[in-house]
Amino acid sequence: MAPPAGFDIKAAYIAKQIKCERPLNCCRIDPKVEHVVVGGEGGTPQRLNINSGKATNLENGHDSWVFDAAWLPDGTRCVTSGGDGRLVWWDLTSEKPAKIHTVEAHKGWIRSLATSPDGKSLLSGGNDGKLRIWGLADAKPLMTVEASKRDIYRAIFSPDGKLLVSGDLMGGLVAWNVSDGKESARFEGKTLHAYNGGQQVDFGGIRAIAMSPDGKTLVAGGLHKASNPLGAVHEPLGLVFQTSDKKMIRQWTANGITGGIFWSLRYLADGSYAGASGGSTGGFLLFFKPDGEKEIHRLPLGNIVRDMDLGSDGLTIATAHHDRQVRIIKLTARKA
Amino acid sequence: MKRDCTYACHSPEHLLARRQFLGAMAATPIVGGLGVFTSAQAAESLKSQQKRVVVFNMHGGLSQLETWDPKPGTETGGPFRSIETSVPGIRISELMPETAKVMHHLTLVRGVNTSEDDHGKGLYMMLTGRRQTPAANYPQIGAVMARALTDAQNPLPGHILITPGGGGGRGNEAAYLGPKYSSLAVGGGKPPQYTERPRDITESNESLRQDVRRQAADKFLSRRRTAITDAYVYSYEQALRLMSQRESFDISKEPQRDQDRYGNSDLGRQCLLGRRLLEKGATFIQITHSNYDTHNENFNFHLEQVGEFDRPYATFISDLAERGMLDSTLVIMMSEFGRTPNINLYYGRDHWSRAWTVAMAGCGLQKGMAFGKTNEKGTAVTDGQVDHANLFHTYLSAVGLNSNDSFDIDGRDMPMADPASKPIKEVLA
Numbered sequence: 001m002a003p004p005a006g007f008d009i010k011a012a013y014i015a016k017q018i019k020c021e022r023p024l025n026c027c028r029i030d031p032k033v034e035h036v037v038v039g040g041e042g043g044t045p046q047r048l049n050i051n052s053g054k055a056t057n058l059e060n061g062h063d064s065w066v067f068d069a070a071w072l073p074d075g076t077r078c079v080t081s082g083g084d085g086r087l088v089w090w091d092l093t094s095e096k097p098a099k100i101h102t103v104e105a106h107k108g109w110i111r112s113l114a115t116s117p118d119g120k121s122l123l124s125g126g127n128d129g130k131l132r133i134w135g136l137a138d139a140k141p142l143m144t145v146e147a148s149k150r151d152i153y154r155a156i157f158s159p160d161g162k163l164l165v166s167g168d169l170m171g172g173l174v175a176w177n178v179s180d181g182k183e184s185a186r187f188e189g190k191t192l193h194a195y196n197g198g199q200q201v202d203f204g205g206i207r208a209i210a211m212s213p214d215g216k217t218l219v220a221g222g223l224h225k226a227s228n229p230l231g232a233v234h235e236p237l238g239l240v241f242q243t244s245d246k247k248m249i250r251q252w253t254a255n256g257i258t259g260g261i262f263w264s265l266r267y268l269a270d271g272s273y274a275g276a277s278g279g280s281t282g283g284f285l286l287f288f289k290p291d292g293e294k295e296i297h298r299l300p301l302g303n304i305v306r307d308m309d310l311g312s313d314g315l316t317i318a319t320a321h322h323d324r325q326v327r328i329i330k331l332t333a334r335k336a
Numbered sequence: 337m338k339r340d341c342t343y344a345c346h347s348p349e350h351l352l353a354r355r356q357f358l359g360a361m362a363a364t365p366i367v368g369g370l371g372v373f374t375s376a377q378a379a380e381s382l383k384s385q386q387k388r389v390v391v392f393n394m395h396g397g398l399s400q401l402e403t404w405d406p407k408p409g410t411e412t413g414g415p416f417r418s419i420e421t422s423v424p425g426i427r428i429s430e431l432m433p434e435t436a437k438v439m440h441h442l443t444l445v446r447g448v449n450t451s452e453d454d455h456g457k458g459l460y461m462m463l464t465g466r467r468q469t470p471a472a473n474y475p476q477i478g479a480v481m482a483r484a485l486t487d488a489q490n491p492l493p494g495h496i497l498i499t500p501g502g503g504g505g506r507g508n509e510a511a512y513l514g515p516k517y518s519s520l521a522v523g524g525g526k527p528p529q530y531t532e533r534p535r536d537i538t539e540s541n542e543s544l545r546q547d548v549r550r551q552a553a554d555k556f557l558s559r560r561r562t563a564i565t566d567a568y569v570y571s572y573e574q575a576l577r578l579m580s581q582r583e584s585f586d587i588s589k590e591p592q593r594d595q596d597r598y599g600n601s602d603l604g605r606q607c608l609l610g611r612r613l614l615e616k617g618a619t620f621i622q623i624t625h626s627n628y629d630t631h632n633e634n635f636n637f638h639l640e641q642v643g644e645f646d647r648p649y650a651t652f653i654s655d656l657a658e659r660g661m662l663d664s665t666l667v668i669m670m671s672e673f674g675r676t677p678n679i680n681l682y683y684g685r686d687h688w689s690r691a692w693t694v695a696m697a698g699c700g701l702q703k704g705m706a707f708g709k710t711n712e713k714g715t716a717v718t719d720g721q722v723d724h725a726n727l728f729h730t731y732l733s734a735v736g737l738n739s740n741d742s743f744d745i746d747g748r749d750m751p752m753a754d755p756a757s758k759p760i761k762e763v764l765a
Contacts, residue, residue, distance in 0.1 A: 230631055
């Protein structure tokens with residue numbers, strides 16, 4: 001797949017900032033790269049128009065924070081997930097978005113949503129350790145996988161749609177067959193889990209997962225060197241696996257970032273990956289090549305980042321921040 | 337009236353002062369160090385009313401918003417919802433579903449303002465009821481209760497800390513009350529270390545050995561008796577009593593049903609050991625649950641920690657109630673302070689002492705009540721404001737002591753609680 005015209009990581013810049021109501025947890029760009037839906041430290045997700053910055057509230061769907069969102073292929077509907085264990089389908093065609101379906105989907109938070117490559121299914125991962133697949137159009141439950149005894153932090157479909165990959169608090173990184181829900185492969189992600197005996201807490205976990213389009217490379221992100229979990233002292237870490245033999249082939253670290261986590265990872269059109277690192281050192285987009293240990297470029301974001309998404313155009317990135325801003329980043333040179 | 341002090345040097349012993357004793361006699365339900373009574377009938381009567389105290393120390397600063405005083409839906413409320421409890425109108429965090437079922441046994445004090453955001457100073461205040469000053473050191477609640485409530489013949493130490501690892505070490509929390517009332521750390525569901533007679537020493541040899549030690553000690557004490565030498569002798573005798581009480585610390589002796597209901601966690605085992613020791617006659621037990629100092633990822637950590645705490649704590653409360661022990665046991669759940677309503681950029685909450693909650697249960701208290709209120713965002717107390725000193729007075733009052741009494745320390749009256757403060761009458765039964 002050739003990169004889109006003008007694609008240039010090293011020229012990346014923040015093109016726009018859009019202010020939202022609450023500090024943000026998540027952002028997802030619609031298939032047409034016209035809107036971003038965001039969720040934050042409140043129960044009301046918002047749809048933002050990327051060009052105008054106009055915000056539309058998605059009201060009365062959740063009674064807890066909103067942790068993730070996903071778009072339906074036509075870009076007129078989306079799904080949001082919350083700390084209430086609820087999935088809410090929204091119709092965004094009218095001025096006042098309406099709820100289409102509300103599903104009590106998990107016991108506990110739903111931190112992760114993903115849509116299948118064919119646009120027919122929705123994957124949710126919950127604090128109840130379950131992965132669940134739903135009909136994206138009708139909200140009907142299709143499959144449940146008992147994936148973990150602890151919280152699921154991130155879950156994705158593989159690019160061919162045949163696998164689910166889940167990551168949990170304990171560093172469990174597992175691929176599951178969509179056909180029968182059985183375990184297909186287990187990767188060693190324990191490096192991303194930390195237990196501090198003095199503080200008696202499990203910490204870290206698989207915060208981000210991405211896969212190359214050919215399915216040959218799997219990347220998991222989170223943190224390591226958690227010398228003081230309660231005090232936000234930990235560094236971002238990415239683990240790169242080759243799926244053929246499940247071997248970890250390299251680790252991605254970031255020089256000088258002593259407080260950070262990879263909250264999100266995305267495969268880019270030139271074969272590199274973007275990782276959003278947020279923590280006490282600040283918020284950054286870090287770019288890596290799968291065959292290199294060190295970042296090839298770094299874009300400071302001006303505030304701690306908590307999520308990141310890549311638009312279908314391959315050029316537009318949205319980042320969600322604590323300062324209530326969504327930042328729209330272009331992976332191309334500024335227009336004169 | 338004082339207990340006789342037979343020290344040749346008249347050095348400090350740590351006795352209840354005259355007015356405390358007289359107060360105790362006047363207030364019928366009072367209990368006290370049972371050894372102060374010469375009448376066997378009175379001692380027996382008081383023994384039947386023996387009061388006990390348990391402190392759950394939520395180390396690091398438990399978030400009131402994720403436990404006792406949730407503010408769901410507000411900017412400061414965080415992601416957790418509130419749930420109904422067994423007391424209509426009192427809602428707590430959804431992280432405590434089992435505790436919600438025993439709310440009718442609990443008393444919440446939601447208007448605590450201690451104005452101290454330092455860990456060490458805050459903990460000192462909560463455990464002693466005083467501000468820390470260079471001029472004086474005050475005994476912690478465990479030492480005070482051990483001194484005031486423990487029968488001298490009780491084979492168990494009066495002041496016990498239960499920790500995951502145990503260790504058998506002695507603390508240093510008794511200040512002027514003396515080392516006799518400092519804590520003994522136990523845990524792990526096992527007897528304290530070194531309390532088993534070595535195999536190659538027979539019982540008769542051991543008895544002989546102790547006789548020789550006692551003779552030497554008596555000879556020494558007849559001329560040079562001090563509180564420190566007394567504590568030294570006491571330590572030996574207590575160690576011997578502990579050797580005979582090893583089973584009291586062994587939770588494997590508890591029925592499997594009880595082991596199951598407390599759960600397979602460190603805290604579950606600590607709580608079960610706590611209940612077992614109370615039943616065996618222990619006076620004061622402190623259980624520490626760590627660590628709540630969640631400047632980073634407060635919600636993930638409270639999800640994990642409060643989730644672990646909820647079941648053993650609720651089981652402990654209901655177990656005491658079922659055994660008829662809750663009416664004579666004061667259970668306090670405290671921390672050094674609460675956490676900020678403001679959520680920081682790491683999903684953390686910082687130290688906040690201006691509006692937080694202490695939970696209590698058991699003897700001498702109104703049950704199923706929430707006293708005090710905070711504002712909509714939980715940033716300030718709007719009604720029923722109290723502090724560490726009020727709480728300390730309340731603990732003493734709840735177990736039947738006159739919180740205005742003093743210990744007689746080398747002829748000086750040392751008030752048990754801050755004389756400038758008073759109990760929270762609204763929560764006392």
